[in-house]
Amino acid sequence: MKQEHDSFDAVVIGAGIVGAACADVLAGNGLHVAIVEEKCIGAGATGAGMGHIVVMDDSPAQLALTRYSQLLWEQLKSELPDSVEYEETGTIWIAADEEEMEEVFRKRDVYATCGIQSKVLGRTALLVKEPELRTSLAGGLLVASDSILYPPTAAKFLVDRACAAGAVLLHG
Ligand SMILES: Cc1cc2nc3c(=O)[nH]c(=O)nc-3n(C[C@H](O)[C@H](O)[C@H](O)COP(=O)(O)OP(=O)(O)OC[C@H]3O[C@@H](n4cnc5c(N)ncnc54)[C@H](O)[C@@H]3O)c2cc1C
Numbered sequence: 001m002k003q004e005h006d007s008f009d010a011v012v013i014g015a016g017i018v019g020a021a022c023a024d025v026l027a028g029n030g031l032h033v034a035i036v037e038e039k040c041i042g043a044g045a046t047g048a049g050m051g052h053i054v055v056m057d058d059s060p061a062q063l064a065l066t067r068y069s070q071l072l073w074e075q076l077k078s079e080l081p082d083s084v085e086y087e088e089t090g091t092i093w094i095a096a097d098e099e100e101m102e103e104v105f106r107k108r109d110v111y112a113t114c115g116i117q118s119k120v121l122g123r124t125a126l127l128v129k130e131p132e133l134r135t136s137l138a139g140g141l142l143v144a145s146d147s148i149l150y151p152p153t154a155a156k157f158l159v160d161r162a163c164a165a166g167a168v169l170l171h172g
Helices: 017-028 060-079 098-113 123-129 151-164
Strands: 010-013 033-037 091-095 119-122 139-143 168-171
Touching (some): 010 017, 017 033, 119 123, 123 139
Parallel strands (some): 033 168
């Protein structure tokens, strides 16, 4: 047993969603990986996160990275166990007034440049989708390709897959 833990190609500190994803890729590429977690999988921010897999466009880099991440999750979805609760719920960006509707149209056009289809909703269409919203909102943008999952079990799935490829999870 001691011998197995003597040397590793890579040591990942923390089994949150980021460490789990790194360990999964490293182990999948044949490296001997140790994952060191002081508490339990998803004990940090991963356990508090909402799990919204959403494309965001505050900068071109963020747009490219969040879209890339979303495509990776889409590729993985057929392998995810039910416990991960992956669901393509979509996102509705809500506009309170006509000024914010301008932002809805801008966002739609930006998303279209990277192949993301979205749909502008007027006031009535928004309330049909979300009847509990207040009636004075101007509308919104429906981005159907966004999704949601349960981050701690998603991290566990990635850690389990890393371990199946030879990684070792060390607690403490
Ligand atoms: C309220 C909230 C909502 C969020 N909603 C979303 C969302 O909808 N979509 C989204 O993409 N992101 C969301 N986020 C952000 C997301 O949760 C984080 O970016 C992500 O979980 C960070 O993962 P991580 O693996 O880097 O860190 P963490 O999940 O914090 O993992 C770090 C791990 O390292 C361990 N650790 C720390 N120090 C040591 C040590 N010395 N030795 C061993 N182990 C150690 C900790 O126990 C922990 O398990 C949200 C965050 C919050 C707080």
